[in-house]
Amino acid sequence: MSQTVDRALSILPLLAQGPADLGQVAERLGVHKSTALRLLRTLHEHGLVYRQEDQRYRLGARLFALAQEAVENLDVREIAHSHLVALNDRCGHTVHLAVYEEQEVLYIDKVESR
Incomplete structure (x- = not known):
């Protein structure tokens, strides 16, 4: 499995526990903040992660829409x-x-x- 994809997907269960800031995400993944930021930006571009006004990240609306589609199918x-x-x-x-x-x-x- 691609290490980058694995790390990006590891962010989703982390954020399912509640919003987290960049430092918390980087620490939980065991990566530098710059790496965590790149992953978060990519997830954000796809609507899977949302950056709140307080600079913390949470799961994005597209993730819920995808889950709903999967359940419906x-x-x-x-x-x-x-x-x-x-x-x-x-x-x-x-x-x-x-x-x-x-x-x-x-x-x-x-x-x-x-």
Whole structure:
């Protein structure tokens, strides 16, 4: 794997924990500030990272849009939705559909209780 790509992608989970300044990003990655800045600028150009007025960085809106597209394109949602509705009708409770991937749970559909 490309070291540059690996470092850039390592920034995303770091910022998922909350906004961070350039020094914090560089320290967590174990790189010089100039390297961290180049990575952050590239991620910013692609909308994956946003620089706030206080000079801290946070996840960008495009990242959320990409995540939403990915979730919407999971075929399992389409297949399972009618079953979620039926289960909701039978039990009267909110029903969730989730996937487990790399030790994380991602909720991909929900039918609210009435």
